[in-house]
Amino acid sequence: MNFITFTEAKLRSFTYSIFKKMGCSHEHATLATDVLIRSDLRGIDSHGVARLSGYVRLWEKKRINATPNIKVVYETPTTATVDGDGGLGLVVAPFAMKVAIEKAEKFGSGWVAVKNSNHFGIAGYHALLAVEKDMIGISMTNASPLVAPTYANERLLGTNPMCYAFPAGKYPPVVVDMATAAAANGKLEIAQRANKEIPDGWVQDNEGNSSTNPNELKNGGSLLPLGSDKDHGSHKGYGLSATVDILSAVLSGANYGPWVPPFVAFLEPNANPVGEGIGHFFGAMRVDGFRPADDFKNHLDNWIERFKSAKTINPSQKVIIPGEPEAEAEVERKVNGIPIIDVVVNDLNELAIKLGVEGLS
Known part of the structure; x- marks a missing residue:
């Protein structure tokens, strides 16, 4: 699993161009882009630009109204x-x-x-x-x-x-x-791209048995x-x-x-x-x-x-305030860029070719 790092500006420009190709107004394309990029900035990679292809496919099926x-x-x-x-x-x-x-x-x-x-x-x-x-x-x-x-x-x-x-x-x-x-479905998608098992207790198979297969939903299982x-x-x-x-x-x-x-x-x-x-x-x-x-x-x-300041079980650990990891990720990624897994980058570049916009690389 490899990551390619992009600047926030690059990802914003690319994402905006996709929404514009869908027929969104400047205002709506800008807003939709901001929601997705904020997700990537905050380290919630499953809900950022990785979702773009999904929105496009729904739009192509006329299940999303761009205007x-x-x-x-x-x-x-x-x-x-x-x-x-x-x-x-x-x-x-x-x-x-x-x-x-x-x-x-x-x-x-x-x-x-x-x-x-x-x-x-x-x-x-x-x-x-x-x-x-x-x-x-x-x-x-x-x-x-x-x-x-x-x-x-x-x-x-x-x-x-x-x-x-x-x-x-x-x-x-x-x-x-x-x-x-x-677990959110996006976490299963990340595990699929990385070809990794998921923790026990996230999904069950179609017979109700616990499974660590990230593809279980495709086999009729459930979260x-x-x-x-x-x-x-x-x-x-x-x-x-x-x-x-x-x-x-x-x-x-x-x-x-x-x-x-x-x-x-x-x-x-x-x-x-x-x-x-x-x-x-x-x-x-x-x-x-x-x-x-x-x-x-x-x-x-x-x-x-x-x-x-709570006493922790392991001195090397600390109590995490809800939202703290995302806030820290946002500060770090605004400076150092946003890492995107290569599988997603390839998918987005294919999307760019399909819609006739400039790709990420």
Whole structure:
């Protein structure tokens, strides 16, 4: 497995050119590019430019609308439902979070459900938009059914990530960004490219047996909920995933459970959908609706320092604050560039030839 390092500017230019070839406006291409590059900067390689080919294939299948009319279709002073018009989730999600933030600025909090959208990148990107305004940001989405509920051997839920982001003072924000499955599907894809086994407890085969094969989903297997099995708390991951599905889709009018359309283009959406597209859910809460923002941030700094000073089992280890590795990666990669695995680089160069844009190398 080899990596090729690119500057942030190079990857931005390349990614923007792909979205423009799809027919996106300058504004939408710029925004979609920012979401993907932020993922690569933060070290979440599975959701960055490696996803570009997937978006293009869905667009070619007419399952992504490059010129959506994104609009609010229902609202109260503090809540809203947004129709993404089949657009890129990378564009629809920031629109919806902006609505939540605007409502929070006026009324203290804002809550927005989204239907008729697509894959929205990393949940952290959208939650951090609220942090920039001294707000607590909440972001979640349902996803293609790849996860079997506790005791089941049937894919009914997605990896259904959720993110909570909190503004700190002198430290980076605390960002709890996680899939509600034992592992995100992107981690299986990384293992496939590296030809490596995955840890026990991530997936089960089509008979319900634990497997370390990263290709198990292609063989009819399924991902497991966070916790892996009942003895290790999988009912908790199942419950979290169900919460994301209900808030994102049952509430908004999007597809839920096994009806969520697949991210891969070679699989067709369910012929009898129960809603429209993929669903998201966003929240923004003004910190100063609870106490002065500076007081909160000073105490969150104190919280961070106390947890960082915790006695560890192994002296060579340290307690990691949620979001800390991603913040450190972002600082390092902005200076030294973004490493992309050669398999992905080859895929992107083939995509460039196909669409007639300048490749990465």
